[in-house]
Amino acid sequence: MLYDVLIAPFADFEFMRRALVGTFALALGAAPIGVFLMLRRMSLIGDAMAHAILPGAAIGFLVAGLSLSAMAGGGLIAGFVIALGAGLIARATPLKEDASLAAFFLISLALGVALVSVKGSNIDLMNFLFGSVLAVDNPTLILIAGIASVSLVVLALIWRPLVLECVDPGFLRSVSRAGGLAHIGFLALVVMNLVGGFQALGTLLAVGIMMVPAATARFWARDITGMIAVAVGCAVVSGYAGLLVSFHANLPSGPAIVLVAGVFYALSVAAGPVGGLLWLAVPRRHLEA
């Protein structure tokens, strides 16, 4: 009985197995990035960049149809352009990064939807917005897995300057030139993972598997390694459970995955060991020292 609920959908159907591998790879690559985005107070910037990818992917779609390389390539280019453009505008004009990115993302979302509607059907639009994790083919799977592998390697390489750039950027500037490179490398990782997430979860939810587990992790760990471990675990379990929920309850899979992650988040806000609301309500005696 338990087997039927938990294992059978994946044992019986290849598309479910593919979707599971895809979401696991996504979880491994995106969750650590999400933790850094959250710690750098760039959570909404991640969201904005996910939407910014849409017009790039839409142009790829217009040019070459549902070709993975065209859409992924277009998405990557658009993502980098927006990331660098917003950064430049923040440095050169009085408008801060959050406002310039807000402007970019609204324009990108509208532009992307308009472009897709020119040639695509409603189903195409739905896939762009909400993803099609149940329809990942081998090339897409290889792309997602490749992105996750590259992400983990690059993150390990830029770890030290990235952490220092988050906590004490002035000190990093005074001892090294690595800060700028680490920042750009990090943005590149964000864009890559969003492009990967876009294939599986669509533009509106790609950032969901990046940010919701990261927000959850805040309530379980006090050090960054612990946070990343919790975020990855949460993302992986959300992918698995979300696919099961979508299979048994006949719901779209992208939203189901993000909803399961959301349930974990809500539980953590309520009862997580680090700052959960429950512990504020329960009176506990203070310690001796």
Add this chain to the structure above:
Amino acid sequence: MPELRLHNLTLGYDRHPAVHHLDGTVEPGALLAVVGPNGAGKSTLFKGIVGALRPLAGSIERNGRDARAIAYLRQVAEIDRSFPINVYDMVAMGLWRRKGAFGGIGRHDDAAIDAGIAAVGLTGFEQRPIGTLSGGQMQRMLFARLLVEDARVIVLDEPFTAIDAKTAADLLALVRRWHSERRTVLVALHDIELVKRNFPQTLLLAREAVAWGDTSDVLTAENLLAARRMCEAFDDDAAACAVAAE
């Protein structure tokens, strides 16, 4: 060979000079206090010395040393206290110049980090997240990082502001230890009595050098009065400076 040589140095923001035509040298092993009213240009001078600010005119010679090799404690630390990092890792960052982004940290380095933490009296705080430290503890941790940096030239911008007398005395002892190790130390300070008791040389700065030399010659009543008369505000109607650039 002087450790630092300032040639007709002008530093400032938006073409307004905050340090104006400063000339002088700092010998190796000097313990120099930089004193002056608020807005006198002390922080600006230090930013120029460590290479964070490019001169508007003139130059700084650093005895062939890379500006990045100068250890610098800024006046206001832009540290994100909510970041989940502990005291040990923050102090370990002082090894950056020797280890870079990938160098491993061995037992020898662990010993240096432990020694630095012990020297500032923060033993037992190694695993504490930095967000739980008080102001004085944070300042002591930054001093520990400076110790680990092991630099020959050290620049401190108002290191004792807003910390208690005991901590200030402990940190001052560290400064004196650096001096006895023949490191060159520059410290910006407001406390004239502290300077008179501890610093053999002083630069009295009020945008331009009012006096520079032995502390007893520099910190006279008339010099201090002259410095106080300096105008803090930038003059929006000022003409281009007539003194010829060299």
